[in-house]
Amino acid sequence: MESTKLRDAAWVVLAGIVLMFVAPLVLNYYTLTLLVIYGLLALSLGLIWGFGGILCFGQAVFYGLGAYAYAVSAANIGESTMPMLIAIAVPFVFAFLLGAMMFYGRLTDVYLGVITLVVTLIFFRFMNTTAGPEYQIGTARLGGYNGMPGYQTLNVPGDPSAYIYDSSLYYVCFVILLVVYVLVRLLLASPFGRIAVAIRENESRVELMGYDARFRKSVLFAIGGGIAGLAGALYASWAEIVTPGLFSLGQSAEIIIWCIVGGLGTLVGPVLGAAALGYLKFALGQQTAVDNVLIMGLILVVVVLVLPRGVVPSLMSAFGSSSRRNRPNAVRRGRRGRGRADG
Amino acid sequence: MRFGAGGGAGGAPMADVVLETRGLTMRFGGVTAVDNVSFKLRRNELRCLIGPNGAGKTTFFRCLTGILKPTSGEVFIDDVETTGWDPQFVARLGIGIKTQVPSVMDGLSVRENIWLSAYRQAGTKEADRTTADVIERLGLGDIARATVGRLAHGERQRVELGIVIAARPWLVLLDEPAAGMTGEEVERMVAIIHEINRDAALIIVEHDMQFIRSIAAQITVFSQGAILMEGTVDAVMSDARVRDVYLGKRG
Amino acid sequence: MDLAAVFILEILYSIAVLVLISAGLAVVFGMMRVINLAHGEFMMMGGYATIVAVQAGVNVYIAMLIVAPLVVGIIGLIVERLVIRFLYGRLVDTMLATWGLSLAFTGAAVMIFGNTTTGVSTPIAGFTLGAYQINGYNFFIIIVSILLLVAAYAILRGTRLGLVARGTMQSADMAAALGYSPDRVYMSTFFVGSALAGLAGGVLAPLVGLVPTWGSAYIAKAFITVISGGASIVLGLLSSATVFGLVSQTFTFLSGPVIGEVALLVAAIILLRLLPQGITGRFFKGRL
Numbered sequence: 048m049e050s051t052k053l054r055d056a057a058w059v060v061l062a063g064i065v066l067m068f069v070a071p072l073v074l075n076y077y078t079l080t081l082l083v084i085y086g087l088l089a090l091s092l093g094l095i096w097g098f099g100g101i102l103c104f105g106q107a108v109f110y111g112l113g114a115y116a117y118a119v120s121a122a123n124i125g126e127s128t129m130p131m132l133i134a135i136a137v138p139f140v141f142a143f144l145l146g147a148m149m150f151y152g153r154l155t156d157v158y159l160g161v162i163t164l165v166v167t168l169i170f171f172r173f174m175n176t177t178a179g180p181e182y183q184i185g186t187a188r189l190g191g192y193n194g195m196p197g198y199q200t201l202n203v204p205g206d207p208s209a210y211i212y213d214s215s216l217y218y219v220c221f222v223i224l225l226v227v228y229v230l231v232r233l234l235l236a237s238p239f240g241r242i243a244v245a246i247r248e249n250e251s252r253v254e255l256m257g258y259d260a261r262f263r264k265s266v267l268f269a270i271g272g273g274i275a276g277l278a279g280a281l282y283a284s285w286a287e288i289v290t291p292g293l294f295s296l297g298q299s300a301e302i303i304i305w306c307i308v309g310g311l312g313t314l315v316g317p318v319l320g321a322a323a324l325g326y327l328k329f330a331l332g333q334q335t336a337v338d339n340v341l342i343m344g345l346i347l348v349v350v351v352l353v354l355p356r357g358v359v360p361s362l363m364s365a366f367g368s369s370s371r372r373n374r375p376n377a378v379r380r381g382r383r384g385r386g387r388a389d390g
Numbered sequence: 391m392r393f394g395a396g397g398g399a400g401g402a403p404m405a406d407v408v409l410e411t412r413g414l415t416m417r418f419g420g421v422t423a424v425d426n427v428s429f430k431l432r433r434n435e436l437r438c439l440i441g442p443n444g445a446g447k448t449t450f451f452r453c454l455t456g457i458l459k460p461t462s463g464e465v466f467i468d469d470v471e472t473t474g475w476d477p478q479f480v481a482r483l484g485i486g487i488k489t490q491v492p493s494v495m496d497g498l499s500v501r502e503n504i505w506l507s508a509y510r511q512a513g514t515k516e517a518d519r520t521t522a523d524v525i526e527r528l529g530l531g532d533i534a535r536a537t538v539g540r541l542a543h544g545e546r547q548r549v550e551l552g553i554v555i556a557a558r559p560w561l562v563l564l565d566e567p568a569a570g571m572t573g574e575e576v577e578r579m580v581a582i583i584h585e586i587n588r589d590a591a592l593i594i595v596e597h598d599m600q601f602i603r604s605i606a607a608q609i610t611v612f613s614q615g616a617i618l619m620e621g622t623v624d625a626v627m628s629d630a631r632v633r634d635v636y637l638g639k640r641g
Numbered sequence: 642m643d644l645a646a647v648f649i650l651e652i653l654y655s656i657a658v659l660v661l662i663s664a665g666l667a668v669v670f671g672m673m674r675v676i677n678l679a680h681g682e683f684m685m686m687g688g689y690a691t692i693v694a695v696q697a698g699v700n701v702y703i704a705m706l707i708v709a710p711l712v713v714g715i716i717g718l719i720v721e722r723l724v725i726r727f728l729y730g731r732l733v734d735t736m737l738a739t740w741g742l743s744l745a746f747t748g749a750a751v752m753i754f755g756n757t758t759t760g761v762s763t764p765i766a767g768f769t770l771g772a773y774q775i776n777g778y779n780f781f782i783i784i785v786s787i788l789l790l791v792a793a794y795a796i797l798r799g800t801r802l803g804l805v806a807r808g809t810m811q812s813a814d815m816a817a818a819l820g821y822s823p824d825r826v827y828m829s830t831f832f833v834g835s836a837l838a839g840l841a842g843g844v845l846a847p848l849v850g851l852v853p854t855w856g857s858a859y860i861a862k863a864f865i866t867v868i869s870g871g872a873s874i875v876l877g878l879l880s881s882a883t884v885f886g887l888v889s890q891t892f893t894f895l896s897g898p899v900i901g902e903v904a905l906l907v908a909a910i911i912l913l914r915l916l917p918q919g920i921t922g923r924f925f926k927g928r929l
Binding site: 102148149152153154156157158160161162164165166168169172173175176296297300303304307337338339340341342343344345346347348351352355 | 676724727728732733734736737738740741742743744745746747748749751752857861864865868899902903906907909910913914917
């Protein structure tokens, strides 16, 4: 079964490569790059929520941390290779600590939701207050609600003057997305990934087998945080400014909507969901008749009501042959039943 | 091929008494569910815990496995004090645990369920081998690729047993393994239990006297949180006190 | 001396605000195990209802104490029929759907009222205490909150309605056993919860400049107050509002409002980590 999944992954990568070259015929590089970054960000939540069963309302924290970590270190260091690594490491470590704090406390579902949401808010509030000169890391001023511009953007490793931007930034981001996708697929096919899915299915059974579910969940959470951080760093390089808005609740909500619409329990679903909805937002931004937040909200409501499993899994089971591989009952957002939150 | 001791993480037990409790007590609020129980299990012993509902046998069981933390008293497994340990650490000593409600991974296949258990203390290769063994042993071959969530109750019970023995435990704790099974399934369960018992000691919490008779175990009778008596099936069945508290009530 | 009085008043005021903004959410969570993440937007709509009513010439007290709860209650009723009732028992899905609703309401408010700030003036004049300026309206909010808690307690304790409500909190079947259809109970509960959100929005509206995103400033506070309080509506609300009010005011006093806010959020995380069943799940089990 794992080998069929890996074979599917090869097809996905192939389709991805084709798409990478076709997409620029339709849309400009600048917008496409952002859609790819969104895809990477959605993938990070799709991994921890869809496969790890960890409900995180604050994925934006790791995204924002990655972006700020990149911006601050790039402003200090210059050359972008080290800042990229820092931008993965900082959210990875932070996610691990946050995850360990929650999972060792046996918090689940709604409490994970509350805590991750609250952490998002703390960062958002705090970053907005960092306008003053006292908030300075090395040569980088955080800049409060105005954000922080003026740092070295992505360059060819070793050559700070060879900037990667526009079309090349697009291709770099897309290749990174494909590589991360393959790595995550391999992770899920490995014993670690299989145990992670088993924990989603039945945590107490996995513990009765003698595995340390809490530690493993923390690690998975950290991996998701690291991927989100990478997306944040690429965003920072694309936007050339980082602002507290990266930590906003709206940002967190969008990531969740991408995953829900695309479909949990798959990796392709969230990525496509992010790209499609990101494009929709872009298209809606061109007009003023309808507010795009209204549309996003309605989409979330309708999908939860009508397509609770998301678009991609529903399509997959509609095309019979793959339905065997895609088990509908494997896709759970959290504990069902009239579950008392304290139960 | 055999289950049980051998590659176990904790290895085979050294002591003669493999499990012991001293003055184990569990209180919930004002209710004492387990009251000062001292209990011993010898190597390769097969022991059934019986008693009426609310006698405390499942609570006692949960204190052994670490699912509940006892209020006072101690638990020793193979001379190691495990009082208050989390289930994962108890399991790592080489203890296989099956809880009352089938606890399986519903979204995964039967093979996957068993493999994950075998994998913890073996490599990938050996886990593959063990999994194939267990599947054949338990007659799960036909449904090995099926998603566990879609199986019937009896099949799920068997899958959970597969999970337990795939870890090659030297001590197995089963809470009502025959509950909700058909006659044929119960027979198969009895055979499996004897098979396990060749290399491992067992503690089985069970209601069904017929089942207990057919596995011919030593019995510990619980009543009101304490041990009423211990003995063979016949000794227990002929004891007037036991009949009063347990068998009598059940007609 | 004046400083101490002001400080105590500020603490009481911030506890009262927390009670006020959380009451509706607490009712819905306590009775239905539904977390309404659109709660903040319900408050926002209550605020707009008040302002529109006042601009139409309605007395300000009638606008915020009657018009706002009524309007928002009816909106809540519609939301319950169209969305929530399909999701009972699915805690996470209701959170997601109501989050979607909150975005939709914000967007709708932007389209109707624009991204500009509107407001009404405070109907009660301020006064000075020693060297300090006191906002008279704060007393009004404290009194409204006290009345709210007393009323909730009295209704739950002393009326047949309260009995049904308490039964439903224990188990949904209880309401059915008492002869009430759970569907109706849930519907009325959501109406009451929404109306309370509308009341909170109406009462707070004179204190702030209202913008469509106003609700999002409150949802997190209301959310953590309710979850930290635990299963008991009245005691839970009061105890967690007291803890958070004290913490946030103390830190505000020491180092400014943003730090006060952050301290409140950090306190929430610590509290949830230590008492995952909320304060009342630990200390006041089974009370109201």
